[in-house]
Amino acid sequence: MTQKRDLSEDKIIQTAMKIISQDGANAATFKRIAEDLDCKTQALYFYFKNRDALNLAITNKYFDDLDNKIKTECLGYSGKEGLIKIAKVMRGFGLDNLSLSLMALRTSELSEDKSIGEAVLRLKGFMYRFIEEFVTDDQEKLTITRGIRALVIGEVVNESVGWFHNPLIKNTDSFEINLKKILK
Template sequence: MVRKRNLTKEKIIQSAFLLADEIGLNQVTFQKIAVKLDIKYPSLYNHFTNMDDLKIKMTQYLLNQLNSKLMQRLIGKSGEDAVREFAYGYREFAFENKTAYGLFMNIPSIEDEEVNRLLKEFGSILHQILGFYTKDETPLIHKGRALRSLLHGHVSLCFNGYFQNPVSLEDSFQFMLDDFIFSISRI
């Protein structure tokens, strides 16, 4: 039994992610989390206002993890190496957190100041690596949006089973990155 003094927001968030992997994100409730933690569900209200609050905190947690992972992977990298490292790090993170990935793609950044801040941090990481190619803000924003869209589209289509052709998915990902790097190197 998890005792109240050992119950933290992080433990609850991690349990909610594990539960979401087992039963699906939309099936997670305070009652089910409480069963998983072997506690009474009203004690969860000491940490979170409701399920919406928990989902926002889960999104914050996930974005923190993603930003940290990307920053670690990008140490000492620039140019093409940085773009590839960012792309592979993003994809790897999404696949390691498949259920949770759907969560932060469905929480609008405007709903929470901290989510918005973390998304700006993510954008800043992206702009730093793309800044190797241009200092002009407008193309930098366009190319940042393009790369994010490419990566999210690839991950989402993979998750939903849309790539059934026997052509190597890894080759397709590499081809996509090659095209992106070629296009950004021309601005």
């Protein structure tokens, strides 16, 4: 049995993320996490007062991981090319981590914690660095970032329910067509 001293917030978050990735957001109960960590459920409450607090920590970790992926994969890009790359990285990350993405979206919608807003502002900041190279109007900048976030979120949500499986056009093709329309 894992002792309390061997547990950590990060270990609990990583275990919960693994469970969510494998079995969906609802599978990451304190009972299931404790079983996977071979500890008592009560030990988890030392780190997280409830499941909402754990979901918020997972969501923050999700956004940190997305930030790091953007920083790594978008290095060396600029302008429209950089913005397209960010959109593709966000979409790919969302689809590669589908259950976590859906859980993070749900938590973001329900939580009033300021860290969620800060994560969205970081994403907006990444996009603004590239947008500012070809757009000067603030309203247009905001419209572009909102359009890209909405497109990415729509892709992830629609893929999760199978709505984009159509032989008429591949989902990646329609994503790129819509992205170019946003950037006109």
